Amino acid sequence: FRSEHALVPGVTSPGNFPEEQIYLDPNAKNDWDKIGVFNRMRISGVQPVFTWGSINKAVSAAQEAVKATEFEFQAKKEDLEVRLYELYYSYVLALEIERLLKDAEDKIDQIEKSLDDAQEDGEDIDETDVYKFKVFKAQFGIQKAEVDESLVFVKQTWQYLLRNENGNVYTPSVRYLDPLSSQLSSLDYYQSSAFLNRNELRGINTGKEALVKYIDYQKAQNLPGLYLGFT
Structure with missing residues (x-):
């Protein structure tokens, strides 16, 4: 018009x-x-009469492209869920490690106090054992400092991502890591499941189908067609 x-x-x-x-x-x-x-x-207008199926091919290609986009969206969503899952249990693991480190520090302090008391009482203590203990304590301190840095990073990430608009930070409902009660399947099972169910692969396959149908549409566009026009 x-x-x-x-x-x-x-x-x-x-x-x-x-x-x-x-x-x-x-x-x-x-x-x-x-x-x-x-x-x-x-x-004015144009009504296609015969186009070698180009219209249907174009519609089909568009539908496949939409499906590929949906699979891609689902893949990104699942990837985000996995990252949050990893963060969740990383935080729980951090809490568990903190408790273990605290227990280890208490044990080291007890041993050190026992050695000091024994030396003050004049007990016969092998100096080699004392030296080994000091080396172990120093190595433990270095490893603990590295672990503390990792724990700080995990906690800061948790607080940044899991904070609502009021500034409240959520805490995990699970406080301890328990052994898995389920049995793991074979590696072949998980590989086969990934090839069949991963949305990334579904999106790639659907994208290929969309591309093939789009090429067919372009080929049909190059063929002479029959149109009815009016003005």
Whole structure:
């Protein structure tokens, strides 16, 4: 649909030609004292009659592309869920490690106090054992410092991601890591399940189908078709 509108001047005929024959007057001229309105509307359209199936192929390609996009969205969503799952149990593991480190520190302090008391009481203690203990304590301190840095990172990430608009930080409902009660299946089972159910692979396969159908559509577009037009 198309419409055209304009203001146009009138036309006068010095030769007094009839109105329907003014265009024959060679001396006809515009009369700007008589302004008129020009209006014209056009309706045009094309109806495909035979296109070698290009329309259906285009629709099918678009549908496959939509499916591929949906699979891609689901894949990203699942990846985010896995990351949150890993963060959740990383935080629980961090709490567990903190408790273990605290227990280990208490044990080391007890042993050190026992050694100091024994030396003060004049007991015969092998200096080699004392030296080994000091080396172990120093190594433990270094490893503990590295673990503490990792724990700080996990906690900061947890607080950043799991904080609501009021600033409240959620804590995990699980406080201890328990052994798994279920039996793991074979590696072949998980590999086969991944190939069949992973949305990344589904999206790739569906994208291939969409591309093939789009190529078929382009081929059909290059063939002569039959169309019905009107205006």
